[in-house]
Amino acid sequence: MTVAVAEAPLPAGAREPGERPARRRVKPARVVLHAFLVLVSLGWLAPVLLSVYASLRPYQETAEYGYLSWPRHLTLHYYTQAWQDAEMPKYYLNSLVIAIPAVLVTLFLASFLAFAITRQKIPGGKILLVMFTAGNLLPPQVLLIPLYTLFNRIPLPYAMSDSELLYDSYWGVILIHVAFQTGFCVFVLSNYMRTIPHELTEAAVMDGAGVWRQYRQIVLPLCRPALGALATLEFTWIYNDFLWALVLISTGDKMPVTTALQNLRGQFFTDYNLLAAGAVLVALPTVFVFSLLQKQFVAGLTLGANKG
Numbered sequence: 001m002t003v004a005v006a007e008a009p010l011p012a013g014a015r016e017p018g019e020r021p022a023r024r025r026v027k028p029a030r031v032v033l034h035a036f037l038v039l040v041s042l043g044w045l046a047p048v049l050l051s052v053y054a055s056l057r058p059y060q061e062t063a064e065y066g067y068l069s070w071p072r073h074l075t076l077h078y079y080t081q082a083w084q085d086a087e088m089p090k091y092y093l094n095s096l097v098i099a100i101p102a103v104l105v106t107l108f109l110a111s112f113l114a115f116a117i118t119r120q121k122i123p124g125g126k127i128l129l130v131m132f133t134a135g136n137l138l139p140p141q142v143l144l145i146p147l148y149t150l151f152n153r154i155p156l157p158y159a160m161s162d163s164e165l166l167y168d169s170y171w172g173v174i175l176i177h178v179a180f181q182t183g184f185c186v187f188v189l190s191n192y193m194r195t196i197p198h199e200l201t202e203a204a205v206m207d208g209a210g211v212w213r214q215y216r217q218i219v220l221p222l223c224r225p226a227l228g229a230l231a232t233l234e235f236t237w238i239y240n241d242f243l244w245a246l247v248l249i250s251t252g253d254k255m256p257v258t259t260a261l262q263n264l265r266g267q268f269f270t271d272y273n274l275l276a277a278g279a280v281l282v283a284l285p286t287v288f289v290f291s292l293l294q295k296q297f298v299a300g301l302t303l304g305a306n307k308g
Contacts, residue, residue, distance in 0.1 A: 048283075055079065055277035062273060078277035086264050086278050091257035092285070097170055098245070098256060099238045102177040106234055107227055109178065110185030115215045117186070118193040119201055129190055132183040140180060144247055147176070151248060168250045176248065177238045185230050192226040193219060228296020236286045257282050 054067055056074045065072075082088070113132070117125040151167035161169035196219060204214050220227075242258045249255055264271075264278050 051276040051279055054273050055280055057273060059271045059273045078274050079281065082264060082274055082278035082281055085274075086260040086281075088257065088260060088278075088281055090253070091255065091260040094170075094254060095239055095256040095258070095285075098173050098177070099235055102174045102181070102238050103231055103234045105174070106178050106181045106185055107230060110182050110230075111189050111220060111223065111227065112215060113182070113186045114189035114193050115219055118190050119198075119214065119219065120211065129186065132186045135180075135183040136187070140243070148247060163251075167248060168254070170254065172248045173241075173244050176244050177241065181234055181237070185234070188230060189223060189226055192223060196222055225296050228293045232290055232293045232296075235289050239286055 050067065053071075054062060055078050056076070057071055058073060058075065061072055062069070113128075116122055117129050122128075148167070151172050152165060154166040155164055156166055156169060156171065158164055160171060163169060166172040166175075200218055200222075201214050204218050209218070239256075240258060241256070245256045245259060261275060261278050261282065264275050
């Protein structure tokens with residue numbers, strides 16, 4: 001005797017075996033959004049691609065046919081010339097001496113301040129956070145003359161600065177970057193630390209963990225995506241700085257790599273293809289840092305995008 005077994009109904013949204021998935025309808029608003037994002041991306045990439053393209057062509061060719069013409073000859077000669085004429089290795093080292101300590105000190109101070117504001121019941125914590133945030137609204141150009149005068153009056157030991165002043169030393173430029181970038185980092189990290197459950201630190205307190213241990217072993221590892229995103233941004237901003245190094249450093253051998261491009265400009269004639277090759281070489285370390293921290297950077301940007 002055959003017994004008919006009733007088939008259970010398929011869940012909502014499920015497909016029969018072998019059935020093709022239904023095509024999702026593409027909304028016009030989504031098409032417009034993607035088209036806009038593509039145009040914006042091309043707008044940002046166009047100058048970079050044009051610089052790379054120009055750096056591979058002789059100046060005589062672009063002068064005769066134009067920068068957007070079809071290439072007759074491609075060469076890497078300009079990169080070799082820019083590397084040698086601009087003394088890139090020396091200026092790379094100068095930029096790293098400024099950027100790496102500034103980024104590390106900024107992230108350490110900002111993370112500890114954000115931890116104190118969000119995890120410790122300190123009086124006036126919200127007012128302190130508002131002050132740090134408001135400090136980002138101050139234009140740095142307003143402080144050029146006061147800081148120039150102040151740095152010329154602050155002495156340093158000869159072991160720290162051969163000028164025996166805070167002016168014309170790496171320390172002065174590093175301090176300026178730390179002072180201006182800490183407020184932004186405190187604002188970002190404090191907002192991120194508020195999303196971390198307080199039960200974690202409360203459990204650590206019950207186990208006898210002190211403030212330093214809570215910060216170093218509980219909160220800081222959970223902030224790795226935010227720290228990675230901030231490290232990428234801060235390194236890019238500090239490495240690309242030209243203003244403060246120009247104002248606070250007078251010795252040419254101490255200048256960062258952004259000023260090395262001046263060595264490629266002639267008194268009466270400037271080969272812009274050579275200058276483009278130098279600009280590409282200057283930008284390479286930021287590309288390397290982004291590639292190294294890309295995973296943390298993307299994770300930091302997408303925080304809170306998905307629930308759970």
